[in-house]
Amino acid sequence: MPHPSSTELATSQWITLLAAGMLVVQMLMVVQRMLLTNIRLFAIQSLLLTGIAAIIASFYHAPEVFLVALLTLLGKVVFLPRLLSRLVRRIGIHQEIEPMLNSTASMFLCGALTLLGYIVARPFTSFARLGNNTLGIAITLLLIGLFLMFNRRKAITQVLALLTIENGVMLAAIALSSYGMPLVVELGVFFDVVVGVMVLGILVYRIRESFASMDVGKLTTLKG
Amino acid sequence: MNAHSPVFLLKLALCLYAAGIGSALLAVRRDKLANLLGFGSATVAALCGIWAAILALTASAADQVASFTLWPSFVPYIELKVRFDALGAFFVLIVSVLALALSVYAFGYVRGFYGRKSVGVLAAFYNALLLATTLVFTASNAFFFLIAWEIMALTAYCLVSFEHEQAEARNAGVLYFVMSHAGTGCLILGFLLLFQTSHNYDFASFRALGAALSPGTRNAAFILFLLGFGVKAGIVPLHVWLPVAHPVAPSNISALLSGVLIKTGIYGLTRVLFDFLSPVPNWWGVTVLTIGTISAVLGVLYALMEHDLKRLLAYHSIENIGIILMGLGAALMFLHTHHPVLATLALIAGLYHTINHAIFKALLFLGAGAVLHSAHTRNMEEMGGLIKRMPKTAFCFLVGAVAISALPPLNGFISEWLTYQSLLQGFRSTESLVRLMFPLSGAMLALTGALAAACFVKAFGITFLAQPRSEHAAKAHEASPTMVGGMGILVAACAFLGLFPTTFLQLFDPLTAQLTGQTLSAQLSLHGAVFPVLRNAQDLEAVSSTYVPSGSVSTLGLAFVGVGLVVSLLLVLKLVWSRKTKVTAGPTWDCGSKGLTPQMEYTATGFSKPIRMIFKALFRPHREVQREYDYSPYFARTLHFESHIEEAFVARLYRPLNRRILRWSLRIRGLQAGSIQAYLIYIFITLVLLLIFAL
Numbered sequence A: 001m002p003h004p005s006s007t008e009l010a011t012s013q014w015i016t017l018l019a020a021g022m023l024v025v026q027m028l029m030v031v032q033r034m035l036l037t038n039i040r041l042f043a044i045q046s047l048l049l050t051g052i053a054a055i056i057a058s059f060y061h062a063p064e065v066f067l068v069a070l071l072t073l074l075g076k077v078v079f080l081p082r083l084l085s086r087l088v089r090r091i092g093i094h095q096e097i098e099p100m101l102n103s104t105a106s107m108f109l110c111g112a113l114t115l116l117g118y119i120v121a122r123p124f125t126s127f128a129r130l131g132n133n134t135l136g137i138a139i140t141l142l143l144i145g146l147f148l149m150f151n152r153r154k155a156i157t158q159v160l161a162l163l164t165i166e167n168g169v170m171l172a173a174i175a176l177s178s179y180g181m182p183l184v185v186e187l188g189v190f191f192d193v194v195v196g197v198m199v200l201g202i203l204v205y206r207i208r209e210s211f212a213s214m215d216v217g218k219l220t221t222l223k224g
Numbered sequence B: 001m002n003a004h005s006p007v008f009l010l011k012l013a014l015c016l017y018a019a020g021i022g023s024a025l026l027a028v029r030r031d032k033l034a035n036l037l038g039f040g041s042a043t044v045a046a047l048c049g050i051w052a053a054i055l056a057l058t059a060s061a062a063d064q065v066a067s068f069t070l071w072p073s074f075v076p077y078i079e080l081k082v083r084f085d086a087l088g089a090f091f092v093l094i095v096s097v098l099a100l101a102l103s104v105y106a107f108g109y110v111r112g113f114y115g116r117k118s119v120g121v122l123a124a125f126y127n128a129l130l131l132a133t134t135l136v137f138t139a140s141n142a143f144f145f146l147i148a149w150e151i152m153a154l155t156a157y158c159l160v161s162f163e164h165e166q167a168e169a170r171n172a173g174v175l176y177f178v179m180s181h182a183g184t185g186c187l188i189l190g191f192l193l194l195f196q197t198s199h200n201y202d203f204a205s206f207r208a209l210g211a212a213l214s215p216g217t218r219n220a221a222f223i224l225f226l227l228g229f230g231v232k233a234g235i236v237p238l239h240v241w242l243p244v245a246h247p248v249a250p251s252n253i254s255a256l257l258s259g260v261l262i263k264t265g266i267y268g269l270t271r272v273l274f275d276f277l278s279p280v281p282n283w284w285g286v287t288v289l290t291i292g293t294i295s296a297v298l299g300v301l302y303a304l305m306e307h308d309l310k311r312l313l314a315y316h317s318i319e320n321i322g323i324i325l326m327g328l329g330a331a332l333m334f335l336h337t338h339h340p341v342l343a344t345l346a347l348i349a350g351l352y353h354t355i356n357h358a359i360f361k362a363l364l365f366l367g368a369g370a371v372l373h374s375a376h377t378r379n380m381e382e383m384g385g386l387i388k389r390m391p392k393t394a395f396c397f398l399v400g401a402v403a404i405s406a407l408p409p410l411n412g413f414i415s416e417w418l419t420y421q422s423l424l425q426g427f428r429s430t431e432s433l434v435r436l437m438f439p440l441s442g443a444m445l446a447l448t449g450a451l452a453a454a455c456f457v458k459a460f461g462i463t464f465l466a467q468p469r470s471e472h473a474a475k476a477h478e479a480s481p482t483m484v485g486g487m488g489i490l491v492a493a494c495a496f497l498g499l500f501p502t503t504f505l506q507l508f509d510p511l512t513a514q515l516t517g518q519t520l521s522a523q524l525s526l527h528g529a530v531f532p533v534l535r536n537a538q539d540l541e542a543v544s545s546t547y548v549p550s551g552s553v554s555t556l557g558l559a560f561v562g563v564g565l566v567v568s569l570l571l572v573l574k575l576v577w578s579r580k581t582k583v584t585a586g587p588t589w590d591c592g593s594k595g596l597t598p599q600m601e602y603t604a605t606g607f608s609k610p611i612r613m614i615f616k617a618l619f620r621p622h623r624e625v626q627r628e629y630d631y632s633p634y635f636a637r638t639l640h641f642e643s644h645i646e647e648a649f650v651a652r653l654y655r656p657l658n659r660r661i662l663r664w665s666l667r668i669r670g671l672q673a674g675s676i677q678a679y680l681i682y683i684f685i686t687l688v689l690l691l692i693f694a695l
Helices: A006-031 A035-060 A063-091 A103-124 A134-151 A155-176 A183-211 A216-222 B006-026 B031-058 B086-113 B119-138 B142-160 B167-198 B215-233 B242-248 B251-276 B282-304 B309-336 B340-375 B391-404 B411-428 B432-464 B481-499 B501-505 B508-515 B537-543 B552-580 B604-614 B648-669 B676-694
Strands: B067-071 B080-083 B622-629 B636-644
Touching: A006 A035, A006 A103, A006 A134, A006 A155, A035 A063, A035 A155, A063 A155, A063 A183, A103 A134, A103 B676, A134 A155, A134 B676, A155 A183, B006 B031, B006 B067, B006 B086, B006 B119, B031 B086, B031 B119, B031 B508, B080 B119, B086 B119, B086 B251, B086 B340, B086 B481, B086 B508, B119 B142, B119 B251, B142 B167, B142 B242, B142 B251, B167 B215, B167 B242, B167 B251, B215 B251, B215 B282, B242 B251, B242 B309, B251 B282, B251 B309, B251 B340, B251 B508, B282 B309, B282 B432, B282 B604, B309 B340, B309 B411, B309 B432, B340 B391, B340 B411, B340 B481, B340 B501, B340 B508, B391 B411, B391 B432, B391 B481, B411 B432, B411 B481, B432 B604, B481 B501
Parallel strands: none
Antiparallel strands: B067 B080, B622 B636
16 A cells, blocks of 8 residues: 555545534534524535535546536535525524434434444545545434434425435545546436425425424325 | 348337337327328338248258347346347247237227327337337347336236226226236346356356256246246236236237237246256146146136126136147156157147237137227127128137137147147156146146137127127127238138148247257158148157157048048038029028017027036136015016126135235334334434444
């Protein structure tokens, strides 16, 4: 195994730092109950992801990863948070009701999930790549995102959780192969998410109109 | 590329089917144009297919293995490879002959749908089904085979529920869909089992794999393939979808389903058992022969009880699949006992019956379609007297009925004759089980033949003879010229296969050379005789000490010729005689009552009553009579009679199974809380468990 050069080492550390930042933001989202703050946290997380993508793009001179970074910036840092904030204001509900697990228990569980993520990622960790331990964070983001999805009741938080899962997937893609996934796949995933969120946004609005609530628990009444 | 090469013609046929799909869909808003384009291109494609298949079957062995890749594939193991070998070519011949007749028939038949249903959609699905079926017969990669197989199943589903306004068609479609997919599941498992050893999905790597497999794997693969292909073929007890699904489709589609689609099961079994899994253990042959015998007898018995003309024909498909499987099963048993010549004879019998059944069953379905088209009912009890109103259709139906009843000189006789011959040779085997099985199956085949004849006396007599039993039947009119033309093609095919079997048998040579390493057409052609008879088997089987030749078979064939000659001589004499005498036509004698009415006619139920009584233990008919009278039981005011028969397999096997599955499903349904949170937790737990499991 060739010894990593000093620039490589520095870049790797930057990436690790930013990825750790993403994880911290994710944890904050788990305990935060204000919807608007949650949206802002998501925007910050996406910004960190943009940073990682930009660092990798410049290090490997890969223009297509730059494109991915740019799209993440425009889509997940600017466009989607604004869309969701507007939705929250329009619906007029600003706070999440009591989740299934309280904050303490949630934090413990998230810690356990982080441990699991790192253990699962261990066989894939190699020092020949940049940001070698980001895969563990990516898996953790995914798991916590899923936890966030079922722990909360407001449809809009679930949309946010889905978006953080997507962030995790993107991070995994960048971490696993130094150039990310093929551009086409990245673009596909990206547009999928954007369209998905827009549809969900409309759906949230409709759920609110029909059930006078955003609580997905009310959807049980639809069961035949 | 050479315009006379079979591969070029096959490609042309495939392209034309594809063009048929496209053009029919483009012209979907204009029914007439869609009819012309869709069925027109199918007609031309069918001609190409026939030509390609005949060329492939008559060409020298070097040209046989022509294979090509239809489309380059990027996925490992999946190659869209087509291989046009003799077995595939033979089945392509079947599908093409039928496609020709059915497409010609369709020109007239689908006019009934104008303005009511989309002809363009029908024509597109029809072409897609033909395309997929042709690919099933020629695919040379397990994945590609399964893809074609599924496209075939799905288009067939769409065609079965084509008249989806009727609940009957929708339910039949769902039943077909479920059973077909269960079968495909078995096939996928079977191919995966083979893949374990061959490490390749190419059919070439499966060839003669049987010796390399462990006995357990081999038997498991056999059972899976038998189930998977058996569902498609409609063997008892996997047949329940067949009499439900086949009748509800438009009649030209019913003909295709009964003529070709169930034959894909036969193709698959032949391919797998003779090509892939050989050498075969004895119990496989015994199983196939037993299933064939049971299917044949039960199929015809249930057919006899039917009054729905198309359902009756569908049950006969089960019977004929049984006869085909008897041939194949006998061939497997002969292969096991090292009688390659007899195995070849049995295989030829089975495959000859395959093409025969395709042709006469399609003919009968087309006839039934013409009747349905003009009498607007499938219930035989409301028909009658149609021979006067639609004489051409009646003639065609009669030809089909004679052929399916295995009467000379039509094609059904030849193949059943060959089946008898091969079954009757079985007593030469040394194994006691085989010695017992063969005569028993032969006897059952004889019973089947007799019952089939009875059934078609009923079907033809009740439908076409006597007086019309309903207003619709009285107003019936002759089918359009193209419909009659389509049936005419099949009548000609029936006659050709019945009158010139020795010519046709030559086409089997490359096929049997491929599967059993023998060619028999020369041995089967008795000098100048009409019936193929195995004569020189003595020389061929000299290697095998158990075989004792018999001369009686050929004398029997000659006796048949003799009887035929005498009968025709008598007919000629009668013709000459009748010119001299004066014939007067008078009314039918009515026992002195005032005129005959339809109510006096023999009904279909009445006709089949004796057989229903004999086989009461099997049928367990439900009978209910309600009588209302004012003062004396001898003068009933109203009489209500109800009688129906439920299939034993539905009542005893499928219904309890259904109930059990539903009960279990209800329990499992508790998981489905309807809460998004719960579903998300399921996903989460599954994911975490999988991750932990992966460690």
